[in-house]
Amino acid sequence: MxxxxxxxxxxxxxxxxxxxQTGLVVNTSGNVSIRVDDRIAITPSGLPYESLEARDIPVVDMQGNPLSGDLLPSSETPLHVSVYAANPSVKAIVHTxxxxxxxxxxxxxxxxxxxYQVVDLGGPVPVAPYQTFGSAELAKSVTDTMRGRxxxxxxxxxxxxxxxxVDQALARTITLEWLCRVYLIAVQSGxxxxxxxxxxxxxxxQQIRLGEERQRRLNARGRRA
Ligand SMILES: [Zn+2]
Structure with a gap:
C-alpha cells in the first residue's frame, strides 16, 4: 500500500x-510543513523529533482537517494553513x-x-504583533504581516x-537567526x-545577475555531460 x-x-x-540538531529548536518547539496542491504534511504535536518517521507526519487539507496519519497535527496548523492559503507560491513553512x-x-x-543578506528575506523583516499560540488571531497576524515577504x-x-x-525555507530560517544574532551583538555595542x-x-x-550567470554555467555543464 x-x-x-x-x-x-x-x-x-x-x-x-x-x-x-542545529539548535534552532529545543524539545518539541517549532514546526515544519510542506504543501502539495491542497494537502499539507506537517509535524505532529508534542512528539520528539529524534524518532519521527514518515508515518508519524500527519497530512491535513487546506482547512486543517486530517487526511492521513494517527497523530495530532501541530498546534500551529491554523497558522500554516493560513499562510499557504494567502500565498499560492509558498510550498514549505518553517517556524521556530x-x-x-x-x-x-x-x-x-x-x-x-x-x-545585505536581508535581501534573501525580502528586505527588513517585520514583526507580527503578539497573539496566543495556536489561535486564529495569530494566524491572521502573521499572514497579514507576511504579505510579499x-x-x-x-x-x-x-x-x-x-x-x-523546504530546503529554501530552512535556509531562510538559518539566515534570519544569523541576522538577529548580528543585530543583537551590534546594538549591545553601539x-x-x-x-x-x-x-x-x-x-x-547583483544577486539576480549572479543567479543567472550561475544557471548559465550549470546549463553548460549539463550539455557537456
Ligand atoms: Zn511557536
Missing part, C-alpha cells in the same frame, strides 16, 4: 531533525522559537537592514519563513549603521 505524500512526510521528518530571533522579536517592530518575526514567540521548497533601500535594490540586482 502506498502512503499519501510519503516523500514529503519523510522530508518534513528530516527537516525537523535538522532543526533540532530560536534564541536570537525570539529575543529580537521582543525589542523591535522590524529587524532593520543591518546586512519570505520571513517574519513573531512578537514574543519566534520566527516563520517560507520557501518554494548604534549600528544600516543599508538604505537604494543599496538594497542594487544588492537584489
Amino acid at each position: 502506498t502512503m499519501m505524500l510519503e516523500q514529503e512526510r519523510l522530508q518534513v521528518a528530516k527537516t525537523a531533525l535538522a532543526m533540532l 522559537h530560536s534564541v536570537y530571533a525570539t529575543a529580537v522579536s521582543t525589542l523591535v517592530k522590524e529587524l532593520p537592514a543591518i546586512h 519570505t520571513a517574519t518575526l513573531m512578537q514574543n514567540h519566534g520566527s516563520l519563513t517560507v520557501g518554494e521548497n 548604534t549600528p549603521s544600516l543599508i538604505d533601500d537604494e543599496e538594497l535594490d542594487r544588492v537584489l540586482q
Whole structure:
C-alpha cells in the first residue's frame, strides 16, 4: 500500500531533525510543513523529533482537517494553513522559537537592514504583533504581516519563513537567526549603521545577475555531460 505524500512526510521528518540538531529548536518547539496542491504534511504535536518517521507526519487539507496519519497535527496548523492559503507560491513553512530571533522579536517592530543578506528575506523583516499560540488571531497576524515577504518575526514567540521548497525555507530560517544574532551583538555595542533601500535594490540586482550567470554555467555543464 502506498502512503499519501510519503516523500514529503519523510522530508518534513528530516527537516525537523535538522532543526533540532542545529539548535534552532529545543524539545518539541517549532514546526515544519510542506504543501502539495491542497494537502499539507506537517509535524505532529508534542512528539520528539529524534524518532519521527514518515508515518508519524500527519497530512491535513487546506482547512486543517486530517487526511492521513494517527497523530495530532501541530498546534500551529491554523497558522500554516493560513499562510499557504494567502500565498499560492509558498510550498514549505518553517517556524521556530530560536534564541536570537525570539529575543529580537521582543525589542523591535522590524529587524532593520543591518546586512545585505536581508535581501534573501525580502528586505527588513517585520514583526507580527503578539497573539496566543495556536489561535486564529495569530494566524491572521502573521499572514497579514507576511504579505510579499519570505520571513517574519513573531512578537514574543519566534520566527516563520517560507520557501518554494523546504530546503529554501530552512535556509531562510538559518539566515534570519544569523541576522538577529548580528543585530543583537551590534546594538549591545553601539548604534549600528544600516543599508538604505537604494543599496538594497542594487544588492537584489547583483544577486539576480549572479543567479543567472550561475544557471548559465550549470546549463553548460549539463550539455557537456
Ligand atoms: Zn511557536
